[in-house]
Amino acid sequence: MAVTGGSDLSSEMEVDAFRRLFPLRFHERHLLESIRPDGRSLGKARDTTIALGAVTSANGSALTKIGCTTMLAAVKLEVMTPTQESPDEGCIAVDFHMPPICSPAVRPGRPSEVAPVVAKQLSDVILSSGMINLKDLSLVSGKAAWMAYLDIYCLDADGSLFDAALLSAVAAFSHLQIPVVSLSDEGRIVLVPEGNGGGKFEKEPVNKEKRKLKLCTLPFSLTCALHKNYILADPTSEEESIMETQLTVVLDSSGLLVSLNKPGGSVFAHTSVIQDCVALARQRLKEVKLILNEAISDMDVD
Amino acid sequence: MAAKGGAAPATYSPSLTTSKEKRRAPLFSEADWVRPDGRGFHQCRLAFMRTAAVNSASGSAYAEFGNTKVMVSVFGPRESKKAMMYSDVGRLNCNVSYTTFATASRGQVSDNKDFSAMLHKALEGSIILESFPKTTVDVFALVMESGGSDLPVIISCASLALADAGIMLYDLVASASVSYLGKNLVMDPITEEESYQDGSMMITCMPSRNEVTQLTLTGDWSTPKIHEAMELCLDACSKLAKIMRSCLKEAASPSQVEE
Numbered sequence: 001m002a003v004t005g006g007s008d009l010s011s012e013m014e015v016d017a018f019r020r021l022f023p024l025r026f027h028e029r030h031l032l033e034s035i036r037p038d039g040r041s042l043g044k045a046r047d048t049t050i051a052l053g054a055v056t057s058a059n060g061s062a063l064t065k066i067g068c069t070t071m072l073a074a075v076k077l078e079v080m081t082p083t084q085e086s087p088d089e090g091c092i093a094v095d096f097h098m099p100p101i102c103s104p105a106v107r108p109g110r111p112s113e114v115a116p117v118v119a120k121q122l123s124d125v126i127l128s129s130g131m132i133n134l135k136d137l138s139l140v141s142g143k144a145a146w147m148a149y150l151d152i153y154c155l156d157a158d159g160s161l162f163d164a165a166l167l168s169a170v171a172a173f174s175h176l177q178i179p180v181v182s183l184s185d186e187g188r189i190v191l192v193p194e195g196n197g198g199g200k201f202e203k204e205p206v207n208k209e210k211r212k213l214k215l216c217t218l219p220f221s222l223t224c225a226l227h228k229n230y231i232l233a234d235p236t237s238e239e240e241s242i243m244e245t246q247l248t249v250v251l252d253s254s255g256l257l258v259s260l261n262k263p264g265g266s267v268f269a270h271t272s273v274i275q276d277c278v279a280l281a282r283q284r285l286k287e288v289k290l291i292l293n294e295a296i297s298d299m300d301v302d
Numbered sequence: 303m304a305a306k307g308g309a310a311p312a313t314y315s316p317s318l319t320t321s322k323e324k325r326r327a328p329l330f331s332e333a334d335w336v337r338p339d340g341r342g343f344h345q346c347r348l349a350f351m352r353t354a355a356v357n358s359a360s361g362s363a364y365a366e367f368g369n370t371k372v373m374v375s376v377f378g379p380r381e382s383k384k385a386m387m388y389s390d391v392g393r394l395n396c397n398v399s400y401t402t403f404a405t406a407s408r409g410q411v412s413d414n415k416d417f418s419a420m421l422h423k424a425l426e427g428s429i430i431l432e433s434f435p436k437t438t439v440d441v442f443a444l445v446m447e448s449g450g451s452d453l454p455v456i457i458s459c460a461s462l463a464l465a466d467a468g469i470m471l472y473d474l475v476a477s478a479s480v481s482y483l484g485k486n487l488v489m490d491p492i493t494e495e496e497s498y499q500d501g502s503m504m505i506t507c508m509p510s511r512n513e514v515t516q517l518t519l520t521g522d523w524s525t526p527k528i529h530e531a532m533e534l535c536l537d538a539c540s541k542l543a544k545i546m547r548s549c550l551k552e553a554a555s556p557s558q559v560e561e
Contacts, residue, residue, distance in 0.1 A: 055447045056369055058403040068357035072446060074403040099399055100442040101375035103358050108397040108442065151402045153444070155373060156356045237358070 023242050031230050038067075038236065043280050045222065045234035048288065050167070050295040052175040060176030062295075064168040067236065068158035073150065073168035075176050079139065079189045080147040090137020090145040094123035096152045096165055103157040103237075115154075118162050121261065122152070125250050126169060129219040129258045136214055139181065139206050144189045146178070159237040160223045162248055167220065167288060174296055176213050181206055219258050220288050221250040222281040226269060233280050247274065249281035253289060338494055339368065346478070346490040346538055349545055351459065353466040353553045361467020365459035368492060369449025374460045375442050376467040379434035392434035396422040396441045398456060404448040406493075417453055420516070424457045424477065424506040427515040430470040439469055450492035454479045457506055457516075462546050466553070473508035474546050475515060478538035480504075480531045482521055487531055489538060503528070505535035509543040 019026045019037070030037055040046070046067030054063040058074035065071075082089060096119035098112045106112045126132070137146040150172065152165045180192040183206055225235035225243035232239060240246065245265025250258040257278065262269055269277075341347070347368035356362035359375035366372075382393055398417040402408055425441065441464065443456045454477035461475035481491035482501035491499065501521020507514045519528070 055371070055401075055403060057406060057447050057449075061403070070356075072401070074401070076403050076408050078408065095402075097401075099444045100397060100440070101356060101359070101362070101373055101444045104377045104380075107440075108399070149402070149408060153401055153446075155444070156358055158357055 023238070027227075027239065027242055031227070036232065036239070042230060043233050043283075045284055045287070046236075048167070048291050050171050050291055052171060052295050052299045058172075059179065060172045060174075062168050062171030062175055064164055064171060066160060066164045066167070066234065068156055069160055069164045070154070070156040071152055071161075071164045071168035072155055073152040073165070073172035075172050076149045076151075077176075077178065078147045078149065079144050079181070082138065082142065082145040086134070087142035088138045088145070089134040090147060091134070092127065092132065092137075092148045092150060094126055094150045094152075094169070095119055096122055096154070098154045098157065102154040106157075114161065117263075118165060121162055121248075121259075122165055122169060125166060125219055125221070125259050126150070129250070129252055130216055131170070131219060131252075132173065132213065133216060139189060140183065143187070148176075157237060159235050159240045163221045163223050163234065166250070167292075170215075170218050170220070171292060171295065173213060173215060174218075174292065175299065178211050178213060180211070217252040217254065218289075218292075219250050219252050220281075220285050221248055221259075222277070222284040223248045224277045224280060226265070226267065226273060229273075231273065231276055231280065233284065245269070247277050249277050251278075251281050251285050253285070255282055255285065337488065337492075339492060343486050344489045344534060346541075347492075349542060351462060351546060351549045353462060353549060359463075359467070361463050361465070361469070363459050363463040363466055365455050365462070367449070367451065367455050367490070369447055370452055370455045371446040371449075372452070372455050372459045373444050373446060374456070374463040376439060376460075376463045376469065377442070378439040378467075379437035379469075380440070382436065382438045386438075388436070390435050391431040392429075392436075393438040394422060394426055394429060394431070394441065395438050396425065396443075396460075398443045398445070400445045400448065404445050417456065420453060420518075421456055421460060424516040425460060425464070425475060427513070428461065428471050428473055428475045428508055429464065430472060433470040439464075439467075448493065450494070450496050451479050451490050453477070454490075454504055454506070458542060458546065462549065465546075465550055473511045473513075474543050475506055475508055476539040476542040476546060477504065477506040477516075478535045478542065480534055482523065482527065482531070487527070487534060489534055503531045503535060505532065505539060507536060507539050509536075509540040 034042060049065045051063045053061060054072060055061040055074050059077045061074035063072050096115055098106050098115040100106045100108045139145055150169055152169055154161060181189050182192050184190045222233060224247050225232040225239050226245050226247060227243040244267045247269055248261040252258050350366040352364050355364040355373055356375045359377055361376040364373050379392060396418050398414050398421055441460050443460060445452055457475060457477040465471060480503045481488045481495050481499040483499055488495055501523050504518045505514060506516035
């Protein structure tokens with residue numbers, strides 16, 4: 001990463017020392033010039049990449065990077081018996097993990113405090129946004145349905161964890177390939193072997209047409225750090241630790257608001273600030289949609 | 303409907319593995335068979351390794367050997383835990399974990415503690431612990447996908463991450479394993495081959511010093527076979543060490559011209 005600031009090498013050390021000793025002043029001097037230490041303008045998010053199918057042991061997976069923040073999401077499908085209350089619905093279990101490799105702050109055996117918070121937020125957004133119709137996960141009404149385990153691992157934590165995690169989750173679901181299953185004589189669900197597609201299998205598959213999960217709408221998010229009257233889109237972990245508060249906006253693919261979250265902090269957010277954040281999230285939505293579509297079409301070519 | 307519905311949910315799961323384990327593959331006992339991925343018996347999987355995979359760590363590496371994908375971060379040298387006794391030499395702390403989707407059936411990994419201890423023992427001898435007294439170096443590994451021969455990949459990847467972190471080492475540590483299947487020795491086995499194996503050998507060594515830091519042997523072996531297996535592993539280790547070395551050189555050279 002290129003660090004702007006001291007242009008000649010002689011002052012390099014001093015800048016680094018200043019940054020460590022007076023992080024707030026260091027950042028505020030940047031903000032006065034409407035630029036951030038990594039060279040971004042205030043409203044710009046970091047470079048984003050999506051790679052689909054990163055893990056072959058899962059039914060769907062994706063690796064996303066927003067700047068240095070890296071997330072690996074994978075979906076595994078298992079067959080379950082649906083509950084009595086909703087016999088024709090499947091189920092989605094969302095979990096977010098921060099293994100010790102992702103940050104110096106996480107030690108083995110002592111789970112990070114952030115992880116459960118992000119996990120709850122993710123599960124709320126994914127289930128409430130209407131991205132997946134749980135009825136699509138049903139196989140045989142009342143008898144069998146898919147249980148989708150979505151596990152997201154943070155491989156490198158450098159701020160805006162929720163944004164990266166949500167993007168990887170959405171990408172993993174768009175990559176999901178539902179295995180073909182059929183009903184055996186004893187009424188059990190059995191997997192149809194992959195290579196047997198051409199040759200006639202003795203039992204008719206239950207879900208021949210439904211190999212891809214239909215995603216009704218896709219939620220995308222943008223986290224903004226708020227500091228005095230500045231709004232910084234997609235903050236790094238350094239910025240997150242210094243700034244006064246944060247605001248996360250989640251929009252669906254048509255631009256409608258799904259969720260808004262301001263987790264406390266020392267300052268209030270004015271209505272105008274919230275509107276500005278939503279406007280930034282709208283812009284970001286277009287960018288991310290394009291990147292995801294590109295990743296999906298690259299996948300189809302292969 | 304109630305009769306069928308009453309069955310435990312587990313009976314529904316479409317797992318291929320349970321049926322496979324019961325039937326021992328007759329294929330492997332024959333003289334000539336082809337490996338599932340089409341490799342020769344003594345051929346290793348393609349190895350891909352990169353350093354600096356995790357920005358927030360002091361050093362890190364990513365390794366991909368076939369379907370085995372591992373990421374290792376190194377933190378430190380940093381302050382030892384408060385409860386630790388004073389120590390003139392540095393400490394090494396290792397931890398291995400698996401993702402829930404690493405194996406074919408979800409959440410079936412139990413031997414993490416075992417792997418952590420093995421990783422510690424394999425690396426300990428290669429690190430100049432005197433160079434960071436009173437402090438600890440943490441080596442954390444995450445297996446993103448388990449495709450067989452996990453531990454050798456973890457060890458080699460961890461050694462590369464240690465070098466990336468600038469920890470003083472006597473030499474890089476490379477590791478390789480061999481499975482004894484029927485009459486054949488199979489190099490760098492995948493999960494399927496490991497599940498049918500009659501015996502296994504893993505060697506961890508420092509190739510340029512010609513020293514072995516760890517050797518494990520399981521199963522029923524004859525002395526000539528052990529000898530053959532050792533030769534195979536040591537050869538693979540020295541080749542792997544070359545790959546690791548060139549990976550470090552590559553990472554060091556273009557850093558000056560980075561934009």
